[in-house]
Amino acid sequence: MEITGSVLTALFVGLVWALIKVVEFFVSKYKTKEYASLDPEHIKIITRIYDETNAIRSNLFKQENILREVFEHSKDLYEMHNVFNEDHVPAWYVSPDLIRITRENNIKFIDMLKKIGEVGNDQDVIVSKMSELITSQKLMTERLGDLIFALNKNSR
Amino acid sequence: MTDNKQNSRKNRSKIEKVLNGDVTKLVDLQKDIIKRLEKIIFELNNLSV
Numbered sequence: 001m002e003i004t005g006s007v008l009t010a011l012f013v014g015l016v017w018a019l020i021k022v023v024e025f026f027v028s029k030y031k032t033k034e035y036a037s038l039d040p041e042h043i044k045i046i047t048r049i050y051d052e053t054n055a056i057r058s059n060l061f062k063q064e065n066i067l068r069e070v071f072e073h074s075k076d077l078y079e080m081h082n083v084f085n086e087d088h089v090p091a092w093y094v095s096p097d098l099i100r101i102t103r104e105n106n107i108k109f110i111d112m113l114k115k116i117g118e119v120g121n122d123q124d125v126i127v128s129k130m131s132e133l134i135t136s137q138k139l140m141t142e143r144l145g146d147l148i149f150a151l152n153k154n155s156r
Numbered sequence: 157m158t159d160n161k162q163n164s165r166k167n168r169s170k171i172e173k174v175l176n177g178d179v180t181k182l183v184d185l186q187k188d189i190i191k192r193l194e195k196i197i198f199e200l201n202n203l204s205v
Contacts, residue, residue: 049199052192059192063185066178073175080168134193 045199045202049196052196052199056189056192059185059188063182066181066185070175070178070182073171073178076171077168077175080164080171131197134190134197138190
């Protein structure tokens with residue numbers, strides 16, 4: 001495999017770090033003097049944003065564990081493929097390419113989250129960056145779907 | 157030797173199934189992230205109203 005589990009772990013740690021920065025950004029913005037002047041409805045909205053961000057963080061931890069498992073299994077499969085000395089290239093072999101795309105997406109994700117932490121009070125920029133993140137996540141989901149398809153094709 | 161190969165094939169099929177399940181879980185988690193990011197955008201828009 002081109003990418004090792006440790007590289008992915010590092011990426012996810014970075015991603016989680018970036019998410020923490022986003023939370024810190026909201027905390028610094030609203031837990032200051034500004035916070036006191038907010039109406040109760042705004043405080044409720046901010047609380048919901050905290051909750052969602054924390055849920056994303058816990059989701060990423062789960063993904064990190066699963067990805068580690070995926071890499072271990074892919075390695076096992078690759079070794080078995082060599083044992084059989086089969087002529088055909090197994091369908092799951094496309095996975096390093098998909099993982100590369102996934103990695104690029106994660107890097108993009110981290111970069112954008114960092115930017116979100118740096119934009120200050122410009123809410124429009126935050127919303128635009130969030131939209132970019134969604135596009136990137138959708139692409140990643142699509143690629144993972146390709147991987148499932150490849151695995152299914154191979155197990156037939 | 158044939159038995160070995162058969163066992164290896166069985167193992168491989170087992171691993172493929174686990175891998176498939178893992179990737180399905182990853183896709184679900186990704187979808188969850190998208191949903192939550194969309195919610196955050198919605199909330200941010202509410203905030204700016």
